[in-house]
Amino acid sequence: MGKKLFFILPFLTTIYFLLTTSSSAQAVSLSLSPTLTEIAIKPGISTSIKYKIENRGDPAIVNIQILPFDTNQKSPVSFSLDNSNVKLAEPFFLKNSDSLEVIVNLQVPQESAQRDYYYNFIIESQPPPSQEGTANLRAKISLKSPLLITVTGDGEVEIKPKISLFEITPKNKINLLGFKINLFNSFERVPVVLVVDNKGKNLIKPRGQINVRGPFWQSRRYEIKSENVLSESQKKISLNLSGFIFGYYKISANLSFGEGTPSIFASTSFIVLPIRITVFASAVFILLIFLIYKFKKS
Amino acid sequence: MLKKILLFFLILAANHFLLATNSYALELRSPRFKIEVEKLDIDAIKNVQTIYTIQTQYGSWAYTEFKSEGYVISHEESIKPLTFSLSETLINFADLAKKQIHKEDMVLSASTENSQKISIGLIQEYRLKNFSGETLDLHYSLSGENIFRPLPDQNTGQFPTIILSDTTQGSRKISFKLDTLPHQPEGTYETVVNFIATPDY
Numbered sequence: 279m280g281k282k283l284f285f286i287l288p289f290l291t292t293i294y295f296l297l298t299t300s301s302s303a304q305a306v307s308l309s310l311s312p313t314l315t316e317i318a319i320k321p322g323i324s325t326s327i328k329y330k331i332e333n334r335g336d337p338a339i340v341n342i343q344i345l346p347f348d349t350n351q352k353s354p355v356s357f358s359l360d361n362s363n364v365k366l367a368e369p370f371f372l373k374n375s376d377s378l379e380v381i382v383n384l385q386v387p388q389e390s391a392q393r394d395y396y397y398n399f400i401i402e403s404q405p406p407p408s409q410e411g412t413a414n415l416r417a418k419i420s421l422k423s424p425l426l427i428t429v430t431g432d433g434e435v436e437i438k439p440k441i442s443l444f445e446i447t448p449k450n451k452i453n454l455l456g457f458k459i460n461l462f463n464s465f466e467r468v469p470v471v472l473v474v475d476n477k478g479k480n481l482i483k484p485r486g487q488i489n490v491r492g493p494f495w496q497s498r499r500y501e502i503k504s505e506n507v508l509s510e511s512q513k514k515i516s517l518n519l520s521g522f523i524f525g526y527y528k529i530s531a532n533l534s535f536g537e538g539t540p541s542i543f544a545s546t547s548f549i550v551l552p553i554r555i556t557v558f559a560s561a562v563f564i565l566l567i568f569l570i571y572k573f574k575k576s
Numbered sequence: 577m578l579k580k581i582l583l584f585f586l587i588l589a590a591n592h593f594l595l596a597t598n599s600y601a602l603e604l605r606s607p608r609f610k611i612e613v614e615k616l617d618i619d620a621i622k623n624v625q626t627i628y629t630i631q632t633q634y635g636s637w638a639y640t641e642f643k644s645e646g647y648v649i650s651h652e653e654s655i656k657p658l659t660f661s662l663s664e665t666l667i668n669f670a671d672l673a674k675k676q677i678h679k680e681d682m683v684l685s686a687s688t689e690n691s692q693k694i695s696i697g698l699i700q701e702y703r704l705k706n707f708s709g710e711t712l713d714l715h716y717s718l719s720g721e722n723i724f725r726p727l728p729d730q731n732t733g734q735f736p737t738i739i740l741s742d743t744t745q746g747s748r749k750i751s752f753k754l755d756t757l758p759h760q761p762e763g764t765y766e767t768v769v770n771f772i773a774t775p776d777y
Contacts, residue, residue: 304665
């Protein structure tokens, strides 16, 4: 019996080490390029766009979709894939370290209204199956690449921008005889919010600067990088300015929208005072006076 | 009296230098130009509309290409990839009847090779449920936070919650917590949580 056991134990151990694999939770890692595509196209024309998908994690089942930003809106643009082995909304297997070039054909019907249409090219991993008898959180990842299409017959676009808000949001806002004062402590961060409205039917690309002018001919400039503001929508641009010590500062935003377009402006102001240092110095001063008085009295 | 005048002068001069800013009037005036108009009529309605083309947006090369091909594609620097990873895709909360609090972690990371910023959102497609439709509450917490929040539910029309924003590179540990009742019936419960990476446009 003892001999039998001695034989069975190494046999089972060998089988265990040879035939089992370590089970670790599957990681998923996907990459997608390009991350943004902008197309200006005439009605009745078709074209194709290349996307590259790469699997940088464990083998995965992936799905490709192209959906409009507003899923309730009817889309006139039609999409199809030029790949023989991959179709839209049909899952396919992607080995680890494998990459795939996807060619998307897009067709704009002749009767399409001349305006902008916005879509997302989406790759999505499939969640793993659940395990029996436990509570399962099955995770999946989706990577989006916006596809912004401007349908225009002769290349004309509508540029109708407006600065709807240019404001500083301080912790201390003082209302003095109807004048609103934005008050900051020295070296405190100054948060600036700029909201650009696009009233037109095509996207716009605001770019420009925020200029800050202070006492003693101080002048600073912060660049606003070109970003898209989609048609009939608005975009918030936030900046955190710092390094102001003392005084009254005037801040102005100057935006342009490309070659030959008029610039638009907005301005506001803020005051920086060494509030904390002043309070501390005053407290020290009062304490000193009190101590001197006490000392003299005694 | 002289002392008072001197003191006031110093205070006023200090105020002037510290609180006054130089007005360059960049937008409206320039010492180099003088604009002469016949008659200023600010109430007049401008009938001539300026026409802009895609040349304004993308440059003259784009307009030339559009005229010859019928379309123009612009990628600018977005040709470089966006990578999004999740440390694990399946979390199991076992022994539902024995424990009342269950906690598990995962790490997500995202990066772009260009200056385009990205944001990561999360949403559960439906609540954690078993085959007979009984549901359990799943909460999440991000690293550095002390509170657990309920996950937004796509099934009830909620939108994804942004958990990482305005970044070109970042990773974040996310903890999931499941609260069960004492003697919670064992069984298979499941939900799908979608992590969505969207680049800024």
